[in-house]
Amino acid sequence: MTVEVALEARNLYKIFGKNPQDVVRRLEAGESRSDVADAGTAAVIDASFTVNKGEIFVIMGLSGSGKSTIIRMLNGLNPPTEGDVVVQGNSIGEASPKELREIRQRHVSMVFQHFALLPHLSVLDNAAYGLEIQGVGKEERRARAQEILEKVGLGDRSSAMPHELSGGMQQRVGLARALTAGTDIMLMDEAFSALDPLIRREMQEQLITLQQELGRTIVFITHDLNEAMFLGDRIAVMRDGRIVQNGTPEEILTDPANDYVAQFVQDVDRARVLTAASVMEQPTAVSTLHAGVRGALKVMRDRQASSVSIVENLKFVGAVTDRSVIRAVKEGRTDLRSLIENVQPTVHPDDPLTEVVDRSVESHVPVAVVDSTDRLVGVIPRVTLLAALGNVAPETRSIPIVDTVPAASAQELDLTLAAVGGGEAAVPAEAATEGGV
Numbered sequence: 001m002t003v004e005v006a007l008e009a010r011n012l013y014k015i016f017g018k019n020p021q022d023v024v025r026r027l028e029a030g031e032s033r034s035d036v037a038d039a040g041t042a043a044v045i046d047a048s049f050t051v052n053k054g055e056i057f058v059i060m061g062l063s064g065s066g067k068s069t070i071i072r073m074l075n076g077l078n079p080p081t082e083g084d085v086v087v088q089g090n091s092i093g094e095a096s097p098k099e100l101r102e103i104r105q106r107h108v109s110m111v112f113q114h115f116a117l118l119p120h121l122s123v124l125d126n127a128a129y130g131l132e133i134q135g136v137g138k139e140e141r142r143a144r145a146q147e148i149l150e151k152v153g154l155g156d157r158s159s160a161m162p163h164e165l166s167g168g169m170q171q172r173v174g175l176a177r178a179l180t181a182g183t184d185i186m187l188m189d190e191a192f193s194a195l196d197p198l199i200r201r202e203m204q205e206q207l208i209t210l211q212q213e214l215g216r217t218i219v220f221i222t223h224d225l226n227e228a229m230f231l232g233d234r235i236a237v238m239r240d241g242r243i244v245q246n247g248t249p250e251e252i253l254t255d256p257a258n259d260y261v262a263q264f265v266q267d268v269d270r271a272r273v274l275t276a277a278s279v280m281e282q283p284t285a286v287s288t289l290h291a292g293v294r295g296a297l298k299v300m301r302d303r304q305a306s307s308v309s310i311v312e313n314l315k316f317v318g319a320v321t322d323r324s325v326i327r328a329v330k331e332g333r334t335d336l337r338s339l340i341e342n343v344q345p346t347v348h349p350d351d352p353l354t355e356v357v358d359r360s361v362e363s364h365v366p367v368a369v370v371d372s373t374d375r376l377v378g379v380i381p382r383v384t385l386l387a388a389l390g391n392v393a394p395e396t397r398s399i400p401i402v403d404t405v406p407a408a409s410a411q412e413l414d415l416t417l418a419a420v421g422g423g424e425a426a427v428p429a430e431a432a433t434e435g436g437v
Contacts, residue, residue: 004053006185006217007074012083014044014069020081033240043069045241047083052233053184056211056218060228061238067221070238071189074219075108076100088184105134109178113190115170117162124149124158126173130181141180148180149173151210168199175207179214188220192227204230225264229253229273237261249273270389276356277349279388280369280378283309289317292336293328296320307365309376310340316376319365346370349377353388360385 015023017040026036033042044066051057059067072078074085076092085092088107095103109130117126124145125132131141149155152172162170171191178186192200204227211218222228228235229249236246237257245257253273256262285305287296289312296308300322307321318340328339345359345367360367360382367385369378 005050006053006088007051007219008086009047009049009070009074010084010086012044012047012070012073012085013042013081014066014073014078015081016041016043024082042241044073044080047238047241047243049236049243049246051185051217051219053217054211054215055233056208056220056231058220058222058228058232058235059238060222060225060235062223064240065238066241067223067238068189071110071187071219071221074187075104075110105130105181105183107183108185108187109181109183111171111174111178111186111188111191113193115162115167115174117170117173119162121162122158123154123160123162123165123173126162127158127176127180130177130183134181144182145176145180148176151179151213152176152206166199168195168203171195171203172206175203175210179210179216183216185217185219188218190221190223193222193224200227207231225268226272229268237264250275250278254278271353271357274353274388275349276347276351276353276367276369276380277378279353279356279384280349280380281384283368283376283379285309286311286376287336288312289336292334293325293339294334296336296339297322297325297329300325309366309368309379310336311376315374316346316368316370319368321364347380348372353385356380356385357389 013020013024013027015021017023019039023036023040023042026039027033027042027045033045036042047066047070049057059070061067069078073080074087074092076085076095080093084094087103090099090103090107092100092103118129121129124142127149128141128145131144132138136144146155146158149158152175154169154172154176157165157169162173165173171194174191178188192203195203207218208231210216220228220231222231229252232249234246234248235252236243237252238244239260245252245261247255250273252261253265253268253270256265285299285303285308287299287308287310289310291299296310299308300306305322307319308325309319310317317337320336320339324339328334345363345365347355347359347367347369349369349371356367360380363382366379366381368376369380371377
């Protein structure tokens, strides 16, 4: 699948001072930001990235890292000292003033941190202002603005004035104005940072919903790592004017580029970022349904596991525990289907760990990860889940299941296998059958 690039930043530098070009040359020669401080302030240093169409690209960093300077270069508010920005194939650096205005009106809109609403205009006219600048007629622009206000939950406040709204409502108006303008790209500079935590989370969720519905490309600036991890399809982490890592939230969390990024992400809510696919293990204790009770028992013994996942026609059907299997063998039962856990927790590879936690709490067996066709692609033992949430790597792949009822001992398994004629040689899970044990 071909990925369409909506915006590209090419080796951007932004220097504030009397000799900006000289500072750029010194930086290119290897001097640091502090080395050139005598000649100017290096706000952005050699920043390059692409933003794909339809994604939320987050630029994050602490105060003074250069993130707000970058976003103002993306629409030409801050001309770069060196480098270029390309929007929908149009060079910002080479654009004439008229062409730059056209790019801003047709391709790039901006949502500011402090709303920037016009106090003398109603909510409806504020939302329609971008279309007014474009020369759209009053009736049409108001109709389009009303439609977007409905989407952001302000359809009944269109006649209100900005001062009559709460901070969260005012930010929704700012968002509606950017959406109403119909631009392909939205730049959002710390758009939610002035909001209370609950309203901020609500706005984050609404932004994702609107982006999925309308397909806009969004560049979002934030200093909040949890916000970046929640919103971003990809994240660029900045420090001292430079981009120190660019990747997906999972890549940044699990494989930080340096100690700075590692320290930055150490307190992030991992359950909101990591997915089942990122922590699942290869399912080794697996048996087919037709292998029967003794086949499942043999697999558990050979794999030193206290449960086994059961598949039928390559589809996952559930799991059985060592205790239920041993009990069935002693009672002379051979039907494996009757032993399968009635409620077997399953998740999909893209599900966040919050979903896995919910399913793991009361389960006596690992959570199964299945694809869209119900094929078993992995398992998540409880201790593996805890290790992932605590950022601790498990030491071995053979992980016992924490259970309120003690698992059957290895000695008990051996005695049971001996009683039913089990051999010592390991049999692959796929090959285990009633007659082969």
